[in-house]
Amino acid sequence: MTVDVKQITERVEDEAALLARLRQEIARVIVGQGQMIDRLLLALLSNNHVLIEGVPGLAKTLTVTTLAKSVQVAFQRIQFTPDLLPADLLGTLIYNPKTGDFTTKKGPIFSNIILADEINRAPAKVQSALLEAMQERQVTIGDESFRLEEPFMVLATQNPIEQEGTYPLPEAQVDRFMLKLKVTYPSKAEEHQILKRMARSSPQLDIEPVLTPPDIIRLRALADEIYMDEKIAEYILNIVEATRHPANYGLDIGDLIRYGGSPRATIFLAMAAKAQALLEGRGYVTPQDVKSVGMDVLRHRVIVSYEAEAEEQTSEDLVQKIFDTVEVP
Numbered sequence: 001m002t003v004d005v006k007q008i009t010e011r012v013e014d015e016a017a018l019l020a021r022l023r024q025e026i027a028r029v030i031v032g033q034g035q036m037i038d039r040l041l042l043a044l045l046s047n048n049h050v051l052i053e054g055v056p057g058l059a060k061t062l063t064v065t066t067l068a069k070s071v072q073v074a075f076q077r078i079q080f081t082p083d084l085l086p087a088d089l090l091g092t093l094i095y096n097p098k099t100g101d102f103t104t105k106k107g108p109i110f111s112n113i114i115l116a117d118e119i120n121r122a123p124a125k126v127q128s129a130l131l132e133a134m135q136e137r138q139v140t141i142g143d144e145s146f147r148l149e150e151p152f153m154v155l156a157t158q159n160p161i162e163q164e165g166t167y168p169l170p171e172a173q174v175d176r177f178m179l180k181l182k183v184t185y186p187s188k189a190e191e192h193q194i195l196k197r198m199a200r201s202s203p204q205l206d207i208e209p210v211l212t213p214p215d216i217i218r219l220r221a222l223a224d225e226i227y228m229d230e231k232i233a234e235y236i237l238n239i240v241e242a243t244r245h246p247a248n249y250g251l252d253i254g255d256l257i258r259y260g261g262s263p264r265a266t267i268f269l270a271m272a273a274k275a276q277a278l279l280e281g282r283g284y285v286t287p288q289d290v291k292s293v294g295m296d297v298l299r300h301r302v303i304v305s306y307e308a309e310a311e312e313q314t315s316e317d318l319v320q321k322i323f324d325t326v327e328v329p
Contacts, residue, residue: 008283032190045275049154054183069207073112080122086129116156134176180300226274227284231329256308261301
């Protein structure tokens with residue numbers, strides 16, 4: 001197995017220059033926000049979706065748009081509004097009175113990278129229309145299903161502070177997102193760079209495409225091959241199990257958790273850890289990779305109880321206690 005890990009590491013090192021170029025290209029536009037950029041790349045390598053939460057003005061939309069421009073794929077930005085209908089997203093059947101036939105008009109979901117901007121401004125019926133696309137990678141219009149082209153990923157943004165006119169995302173949909181990111185304010189030094197770069201009537205935002213679809217498919221296959229020791233796999237299982245039965249791990253937070261992570265949390269935590277190892281330039285997963293991505297994978301999957309809300313305990317507080325307590329291999 002040591003020989004295999006060495007070979008994987010060599011292949012990872014060969015791809016490091018390409019990933020470095022991609023980061024560098026995005027950094028030409030985006031100042032700071034390194035963790036958000038890395039998590040978006042992680043999701044791209046894992047073939048999954050990301051929910052980005054942050055107050056207005058933190059470059060959430062700009063970062064997603066910049067990522068899409070740096071990859072040679074089709075991109076669609078969909079502005080979610082209260083009057084949006086599922087057909088506006090997926091497409092519809094159009095009747096031709098001359099022939100008596102119906103023709104399919106595909107919606108904007110038929111693209112590679114979808115920016116669902118302010119996703120919580122659309123009602124549940126529209127949000128639910130995304131479920132099939134995100135999970136099965138297909139869309140059903142009428143009685144016909146259409147496969148979505150790879151790569152396909154949904155990058156959704158939402159605003160946590162302006163609740164008027166918003167609709168909380170159904171838990172079934174939130175669970176479809178591999179990661180939930182919380183974007184914070186930049187540092188003063190970073191904001192100084194932003195001021196110099198963006199405080200003009202026409203900022204220079206030219207981006208050169210770096211990745212092609214074959215590159216993405218190759219990198220995803222490499223991420224799948226990253227070696228994960230059985231002890232790391234056991235560590236991931238223990239973490240997710242601790243969200244369901246915390247008392248088994250010496251945690252007195254059972255009354256604070258209404259629902260723990262599902263098996264999807266286990267799968268996503270393992271996939272994210274492998275992709276993190278690839279981004280770090282390693283052919284094997286370490287416990288630190290699991291810890292690094294764990295909060296973003298679990299914060300929206302641990303549903304707190306009323307008791308936790310009364311004690312002002314958030315899901316992040318509980319997830320952090322789990323990581324602090326579960327034994328690291």
